[in-house]
Amino acid sequence: MPATPADAANHLVLASARTPGGTALYDLHVTNGVVSRITPAGTPGNTGSRVVDLDGRCVIPGLWDEHVHMTQWALAANRIDLSGAASAREAADVVGASLSGHNDGVLTTVGVGFRDAAWADIPSLELLDGATRGMPTALLSHDLHCVWLNSAAARRYAVAVDASGLLREEPAFELTRELGKLPEAVVDAWVRESGQAAAARGIVGIVDFEMTCNPGVWLRRVAGGFDSFRVDASVYPQDLARATAEGMRTGQQLDGGAGLLRVGPLKVLIDGSLNTRTAYCVDPYPHGGRGLLTVSEAELLELLVRARESGFVPAVHAIGDGANEVALNAFAAAGIAGRIEHAQLVRGQDFARFGELGLTASVQPAHVLDDRDAADTNWSGRTDRAFPLRSLLAAGATLAFGSDAPVAPLEPWTAMSAATTRARQDGREPWHPEQALTRQEALTASTRGRHRIRVGDPADLAVLDGDPLAVSDGVFAAMPVAATLVAGRFTFRGGI
Numbered sequence: 001m002p003a004t005p006a007d008a009a010n011h012l013v014l015a016s017a018r019t020p021g022g023t024a025l026y027d028l029h030v031t032n033g034v035v036s037r038i039t040p041a042g043t044p045g046n047t048g049s050r051v052v053d054l055d056g057r058c059v060i061p062g063l064w065d066e067h068v069h070m071t072q073w074a075l076a077a078n079r080i081d082l083s084g085a086a087s088a089r090e091a092a093d094v095v096g097a098s099l100s101g102h103n104d105g106v107l108t109t110v111g112v113g114f115r116d117a118a119w120a121d122i123p124s125l126e127l128l129d130g131a132t133r134g135m136p137t138a139l140l141s142h143d144l145h146c147v148w149l150n151s152a153a154a155r156r157y158a159v160a161v162d163a164s165g166l167l168r169e170e171p172a173f174e175l176t177r178e179l180g181k182l183p184e185a186v187v188d189a190w191v192r193e194s195g196q197a198a199a200a201r202g203i204v205g206i207v208d209f210e211m212t213c214n215p216g217v218w219l220r221r222v223a224g225g226f227d228s229f230r231v232d233a234s235v236y237p238q239d240l241a242r243a244t245a246e247g248m249r250t251g252q253q254l255d256g257g258a259g260l261l262r263v264g265p266l267k268v269l270i271d272g273s274l275n276t277r278t279a280y281c282v283d284p285y286p287h288g289g290r291g292l293l294t295v296s297e298a299e300l301l302e303l304l305v306r307a308r309e310s311g312f313v314p315a316v317h318a319i320g321d322g323a324n325e326v327a328l329n330a331f332a333a334a335g336i337a338g339r340i341e342h343a344q345l346v347r348g349q350d351f352a353r354f355g356e357l358g359l360t361a362s363v364q365p366a367h368v369l370d371d372r373d374a375a376d377t378n379w380s381g382r383t384d385r386a387f388p389l390r391s392l393l394a395a396g397a398t399l400a401f402g403s404d405a406p407v408a409p410l411e412p413w414t415a416m417s418a419a420t421t422r423a424r425q426d427g428r429e430p431w432h433p434e435q436a437l438t439r440q441e442a443l444t445a446s447t448r449g450r451h452r453i454r455v456g457d458p459a460d461l462a463v464l465d466g467d468p469l470a471v472s473d474g475v476f477a478a479m480p481v482a483a484t485l486v487a488g489r490f491t492f493r494g495g496i
Contacts, residue, residue, distance in 0.1 A: 215254055
């Protein structure tokens with residue numbers, strides 16, 4: 001059937017493209033946002049089409065970040081960065097220096113990214129008070145499970161703190177939400193900026209686990225013009241009844257013809273984190289205690305049954321090996337597949353259960369780089385099964401890569417590099433390299449299992465200035481992206 005004028009107007013040809021590892025050139029045809037044909041380069045039939053010459057660049061399926069806290073990521077870019085602080089004293093000094101002449105006490109100063117799990121000293125109310133001179137200050141840990149306050153901030157938000165000045169888990173989450181209550185126009189503008197930066201790295205979609213009722217937030221943003229990538233917007237247990245009453249279910253399209261917004265999973269947190277030593281573990285931490293199980297196995301089973309009955313895919317946050325055991329038991333009893341978020345420490349006998357139960361391990365490989373010292377300190381003798389990417393894949397789990405931004409940057413190539421090298425590009429020895437993946441496995445885990453571009457797929461694509469299977473480790477970790485497309489529309493266009 002001959003092409004109609006309307007077809008031609010919606011027909012894009014990405015000419016002279018290559019597949020990773022390949023040398024042959026082909027033309028990729030996109031019609032109405034879908035890959036419609038893949039032909040040898042130069043095949044006749046491009047008349048009337050928009051043609052973009054890729055000049056031999058590699059094209060891959062677009063990348064997904066499967067675990068983001070999008071509002072917190074956008075806010076973090078506008079807060080004091082404490083990720084480089086090597087001690088509590090250094091973190092306090094960084095904040096103190098930033099306050100000189102810049103805070104009259106009306107606003108709360110917020111810092112982000114401190115990592116106290118490997119500090120030789122400890123946070124204290126006295127230390128932060130001394131550095132901040134009575135100006136309300138709240139510092140968020142990199143994993144968002146802990147907030148370090150000074151006395152002025154504790155008074156402002158009417159929270160009780162002990163001599164450490166620390167809030168952990170739910171009290172920390174509550175205050176973090178409070179600190180994020182800025183004008184919607186301001187936050188949405190920051191989210192647009194962060195979205196554009198992500199698109200420039202090849203991102204075509206995210207799963208947003210911001211601790212709020214996400215569908216409504218994203219309906220507002222899409223209506224306001226956000227169009228950098230697709231969003232699966234999660235729901236938390238406190239909003240499940242409301243979402244169900246409104247007819248929501250995982251995978252449901254929310255924005256009509258725009259096609260950017262869907263209902264995401266049901267997110268359930270059942271333990272804490274490694275940095276705060278609240279991840280629920282089988283064995284005790286060096287300082288004592290096994291962490292926190294914040295949702296019992298019986299309560300989790302009830303939530304998974306509700307998810308099954310209401311059409312929600314559950315995504316269970318489980319970091320410690322004790323929490324992963326609880327999550328696996330509940331999935332088995334509920335008879336439902338779903339996701340385990342993080343799976344950072346897993347008992348040897350539990351790996352096979354991921355495959356047997358058809359579960360997705362939603363993992364964040366960059367944490368291998370960030371948390372290796374904290375893991376060596378707190379999970380000594382067990383780190384051969386920490387961040388166990390190879391073991392999970394070998395057991396039959398489906399791997400889905402994410403960043404957990406702002407815990408790690410929303411940067412997919414950093415995650416894939418961490419998964420394949422288990423090391424930074426700084427000369428330090430790889431950490432448990434037996435758990436490394438191949439680059440093809442890492443790409444598959446970053447593209448929702450899309451090994452290659454196929455006719456009939458949505459034209460969600462990333463165009464690269466290098467072959468991801470052939471470039472050096474250093475180039476792979478900072479892969480130059482020439483363009484990104486969502487449904488055949490350029491969301492980023494660099495040098496092409």
